[in-house]
Amino acid sequence: MAGSRLTAGDAKGWATMVGIDGPVGEALWTRADRVLPGGGVYLSRSADSAGRGTLPGFIRAAEGCRVTDVDGRTYLDFLCANGPNLLGYRHPEVEEAARRQAAEMTSASLFPEALVDIVEVLVDRFDGMDWGLVSKNGSEVVALGVRVARQHRQRPLAVCFTKAYHGNDPELAPAPAEGVATARTRDVLRVPWNDARALADTAEEHGDQIAAIVLNPVDQNPFEPTVSASSEFLATIERVRQHHGALLLLDDVRHGFRMHPLGSHRALGLQPDLIALGKGLGNGYSISALLGSEKLRTAAQANLFTSTYMFETPPMRAALTTLAVYDRDDAFAALTSAGERLRDGLLDAAAATGHAIDWSGPVAVPMMRFENDPGGARQITFARHAAERGAIFHPVLNWFLSAAHTDADIDEAIDIAAEAFRLTPTES
Ligand code: PMP
Numbered sequence: 001m002a003g004s005r006l007t008a009g010d011a012k013g014w015a016t017m018v019g020i021d022g023p024v025g026e027a028l029w030t031r032a033d034r035v036l037p038g039g040g041v042y043l044s045r046s047a048d049s050a051g052r053g054t055l056p057g058f059i060r061a062a063e064g065c066r067v068t069d070v071d072g073r074t075y076l077d078f079l080c081a082n083g084p085n086l087l088g089y090r091h092p093e094v095e096e097a098a099r100r101q102a103a104e105m106t107s108a109s110l111f112p113e114a115l116v117d118i119v120e121v122l123v124d125r126f127d128g129m130d131w132g133l134v135s136k137n138g139s140e141v142v143a144l145g146v147r148v149a150r151q152h153r154q155r156p157l158a159v160c161f162t163k164a165y166h167g168n169d170p171e172l173a174p175a176p177a178e179g180v181a182t183a184r185t186r187d188v189l190r191v192p193w194n195d196a197r198a199l200a201d202t203a204e205e206h207g208d209q210i211a212a213i214v215l216n217p218v219d220q221n222p223f224e225p226t227v228s229a230s231s232e233f234l235a236t237i238e239r240v241r242q243h244h245g246a247l248l249l250l251d252d253v254r255h256g257f258r259m260h261p262l263g264s265h266r267a268l269g270l271q272p273d274l275i276a277l278g279k280g281l282g283n284g285y286s287i288s289a290l291l292g293s294e295k296l297r298t299a300a301q302a303n304l305f306t307s308t309y310m311f312e313t314p315p316m317r318a319a320l321t322t323l324a325v326y327d328r329d330d331a332f333a334a335l336t337s338a339g340e341r342l343r344d345g346l347l348d349a350a351a352a353t354g355h356a357i358d359w360s361g362p363v364a365v366p367m368m369r370f371e372n373d374p375g376g377a378r379q380i381t382f383a384r385h386a387a388e389r390g391a392i393f394h395p396v397l398n399w400f401l402s403a404a405h406t407d408a409d410i411d412e413a414i415d416i417a418a419e420a421f422r423l424t425p426t427e428s
Contacts, residue, residue: 115316382424
């Protein structure tokens with residue numbers, strides 16, 4: 001298994017196990033290792049991020065809340081394509097809307113009608129938002145949001161929180177981005193999450209230069225328990241806006257539609273000036289959106305922001321249908337109750353097998369960490385045993401629930417997890 005940094009066999013408790021991939025998957029890894037660079041490139045979708053061999057490397061099909069790997073093994077999936085799977089993979093109505101649109105056009109010379117349809121629906125849905133635009137990925141719209149804020153305030157700085165991920169724009173990357181000119185990153189100030197004092201001090205020092213605070217609704221990072229915003233921290237953000245004129249850009253790319261149906265800020269009690277959406281919006285079709293308040297319309301106009309496939313039409317129809325089905329079927333209630341059932345079942349199963357678990361994060365975007373698990377060895381062992389039995393519980397990243405996870409699916413996953421907990425050592 002060339003190219004892996006950490007293998008499932010490194011985890012204590014099953015050093016003799018081989019990787020989860022079957023012969024077709026193994027052969028694909030051999031080919032992949034020859035032509036893909038590996039490492040950080042593609043990391044969020046690479047099974048290497050879980051320790052190679054822990055999760056299946058290659059997926060061939062997906063339906064509802066299950067994915068099937070290239071060797072034909074099917075898994076209950078709690079990664080949800082890292083967010084997009086909101087209603088269920090290949091939701092029939094979403095697929096039909098996209099297919100019908102594709103039969104007429106995919107991408108053509110000028111604006112498609114669906115562009116107005118989707119932006120209209122988004123602007124009407126999110127209070128205080130008066131204009132919008134769509135793109136393909138979350139990274140682009142968060143980065144554009146920062147540009148719009150700077151343009152409007154005529155100030156250079158953005159405040160982000162220390163580890164917060166906002167996509168692959170190097171300026172907003174949480175770690176020093178390799179190969180990026182320092183001139184591109186020095187206008188982003190990083191403040192520790194929930195550190196109201198540090199935020200207030202930063203505002204005191206740089207307040208007249210800060211265009212925007214870029215905020216994820218929770219601090220949710222790989223390997224770590226998720227941390228909610230304290231009320232003092234939220235109050236300080238609001239004070240910095242009032243006293244220093246900083247705009248608030250909510251990055252709701254990951255948590256959108258899973259914390260609150262009308263925007264995660266509703267769960268925080270804040271009203272942003274700009275909202276970035278992505279992931280679940282298209283239920284698997286590539287679409288993201290930036291929404292803004294009226295006062296920022298002129299600033300938005302000042303930016304050149306365009307690219308060839310931004311105007312691809314089936315994702316717009318997919319998003320329109322996703323939102324309609326989400327509301328009609330109360331998908332938010334479904335994915336919330338699925339998250340609650342999973343949490344309760346896994347915590348019971350962990351306790352019954354002597355594991356101390358730290359469960360955190362929004363109920364439909366949970367993070368499970370074993371306590372006292374330096375290096376995450378038990379986390380990987382658990383994930384590998386669960387995968388062996390047919391469930392994908394990513395050992396590093398947060399999980400996602402979808403509206404397609406039924407009670408029966410969750411109960412099946414709990415049974416699998418109970419066995420995986422039993423097989424995982426209680427001490428590292
Ligand atoms: N913001 C957040 C909070 C995200 O989680 C992500 C993706 N994981 C992004 C932005 C970037 O979105 P995309 O990967 O679609 O470019």
